Amino acid sequence: MYCGGQGIYLYYLSKALAEAGHQVTVVVSPPYPGPMPWAKVYKINNENFYARGYPHFLPKDSPLEIFRPLNFFEFVSTRLKMFPEMLSFSLRAFSLLQGIKRKERFDIIHDNQCLGYGLLLMRRLGAPVVATIHHPLAIDRTAALEQARSFSERLKRLMYYPWVMQKLVSQRLDGIITVSN
Incomplete structure (x- = not known):
């Protein structure tokens, strides 16, 4: 299991929902979480420019991939x-869910702290969109x-x-979940 806080939260929340009898679909991007046999997992790829570091000018393995719009933006x-x-993941997730929607029906779409503009597009898919906010980025920014x-x-x-994006998106979702002690 990936040890980041969001990965752990995703792991246990998806497992608990599946154990309660819900069908769970998970959309993830790198770093990918460990196996979740109780859920249908869709992996979104990205060029991961941030994790590669700033010195690299072009990705060595696929230099032309940067000319795809979201890759170029990243x-x-x-x-x-x-x-x-956060923005690019939300847009890629929207694109994926738009295709999945033709085969699967979602009762709810739950975001785990991404709060990208793509969530507002997801509202057009017909299911309520909610998000868990562990800590607002405005607090991180202030620190x-x-x-x-x-x-x-x-x-x-x-x-x-991207605190402005997170603030605007969070104000327009169908619900917000916060964590507590």
Whole structure:
């Protein structure tokens, strides 16, 4: 099992829902979680430019892949020190769910802290869209700004966090789930 907080939350929530008798479909991107035999898992690929690091100009294994619109957006955004994965994942997930919808019916779509604009598109698929918010990015942004030592560091940290997108999306969803102790 992937040890990130969201991966652990996804693992146990999907397992509990399946044990309660629900059919569970999970959409994930790298880093992929471990096996979840109780769920139908769809893996969305991406070029993972952020994890590869900034020094790489083009992906060595597939340099032409950056010219796909979302890949190009991610490539440029990471070079500008932004974190585009929440937006790009939500758009890729919407595209995938749009195709799946023809074969499967969803009672609800649950997002785990992504809060990308693609969730607003998912509302058009006919199922309510809810999200779990573990911690608003505005809190992370504030802490990062407090630690910044220069104007350029502040600017980089402001650009990194897509808090405006998360705020706008969270206000337009059908429901919000928060965690507690």
